[in-house]
Amino acid sequence: MAVDPASFRRVFGHFCTGVTIVTTTDADGPAGFACQAFTPLSLDPPLVLFCPQSTSSTWQRIRGTGLFCVNVLAEGHHELSRAFGTRGADKFAGIPWTPSPGGAPILDGALTWAECQVSAVHPGGDHSIVVGRVLALGECGGDGPLLFFKGRYRAAAPVSPSASLEVVDTLLAWPRHTDWI
Numbered sequence: 001m002a003v004d005p006a007s008f009r010r011v012f013g014h015f016c017t018g019v020t021i022v023t024t025t026d027a028d029g030p031a032g033f034a035c036q037a038f039t040p041l042s043l044d045p046p047l048v049l050f051c052p053q054s055t056s057s058t059w060q061r062i063r064g065t066g067l068f069c070v071n072v073l074a075e076g077h078h079e080l081s082r083a084f085g086t087r088g089a090d091k092f093a094g095i096p097w098t099p100s101p102g103g104a105p106i107l108d109g110a111l112t113w114a115e116c117q118v119s120a121v122h123p124g125g126d127h128s129i130v131v132g133r134v135l136a137l138g139e140c141g142g143d144g145p146l147l148f149f150k151g152r153y154r155a156a157a158p159v160s161p162s163a164s165l166e167v168v169d170t171l172l173a174w175p176r177h178t179d180w181i
Helices: 005-012 057-065 078-084
Strands: 020-026 029-035 038-042 047-050 067-072 097-099 105-107 112-124 127-137 146-149 152-155
Touching: 020 057, 020 078, 020 105, 029 057, 029 078, 029 105, 047 112, 057 067, 057 112, 057 127, 067 105
Parallel strands: none
Antiparallel strands: 020 029, 020 067, 038 047, 047 127, 067 112, 097 105, 112 127, 146 152
């Protein structure tokens, strides 16, 4: 049975994701794209994974440099995400940034960031599955994350500072990572 792409998008639009901007810089200057297909992958070694469209010119530039920076967007970065989610325009026009230790753009106001080296690329249908080894990490801001759910940007509901941590042993953010299966 064939799966209709519109139905696939609708069904998995119900899976809430964070929004990132993956960046690099090369001889042509800075490049980047909005990416919600991103996840931390491994603690030891420290690995992340993102999935760019295989035909993306920005992905080709990242592949060429072998270095990228994942900028995790904070709530309120709707317009920044939209700007980096379009093709063709100078996405960095008027966007302040500083270079990561390896030179990839860290966007001002990002919730946090990770500089990574491409360590593996696998085919994934019309996308590539890119595994990156984390080389450097940024500080974490105090804002909430920018989320994407059912075709719209969202913000996380505030959590009381007195709320206890969730007990979910199999999630990467679980504070006792040695409990992982």
